[in-house]
Amino acid sequence: MALPAVTWHWHTTAESALVGVNGGPILFMKNSQMERPIASTTKIMTAYLVLTHPAIYPLSRIVTITPKEAANDQKGLIKADSEVPLRAGERVTVRDLLWALMLPSADDAAWVLADHWPGGSEAFIRQMNRTARQLHMDHTHY
Structure with missing residues (x-):
């Protein structure tokens, strides 16, 4: 049984995302080096x-x-x-x-x-x- 295809849409207020597994590879990255307010x-x-x-x-x-x-x-x-x-x-x-x-x-x-x-x-x-x-x-x- 195959899993259905999933399209992921990443939207954050900072317009960036970094997804990884603990100690593993980065799975997704978007604007990870963009500087923004540090809040x-x-x-x-x-x-x-x-x-x-x-x-x-x-x-x-x-x-x-x-x-x-x-x-x-x-x-x-x-x-x-x-x-x-x-x-x-x-x-x-x-x-x-x-x-x-x-x-x-x-x-x-x-x-x-x-x-x-x-x-x-x-x-x-x-x-x-x-x-x-x-x-x-x-x-x-x-």
């Missing part, structure tokens, strides 16, 4: 830096939300980004910010964590780019 990769790299720098980010560390960070939260809500409600003066642990970052994908939590890196968010972004190069993420720039 959640940024949140994964944020979590990676936080978790690999426990001297800077002990999970029990409490950070106080600044007025700037609370304002960023409001901007995200206006843009319909995924956010958790943050208020100026609120005290939040690094552990809770990581949960917010990874589960509801709250980008306001990412900004709070970045702001608390030595040198602030600009230094954090520079470290993200250094780490991406160390991990051979050659086409990634934050």
Whole structure:
């Protein structure tokens, strides 16, 4: 008994696809080298830096939300980004910010964590780019 012929149509929002078998050959590839916005990769790299720098980010560390960070939260809500409600003066642990970052994908939590890196968010972004190069993420720039 032969299987019916199947025509596969691949459509993704990024207009690319890469299909392979674990450890095996690539079965299908479309626009696999096309550069595009990195979206959640940024949140994964944020979590990676936080978790690999426990001297800077002990999970029990409490950070106080600044007025700037609370304002960023409001901007995200206006843009319909995924956010958790943050208020100026609120005290939040690094552990809770990581949960917010990874589960509801709250980008306001990412900004709070970045702001608390030595040198602030600009230094954090520079470290993200250094780490991406160390991990051979050659086409990634934050």
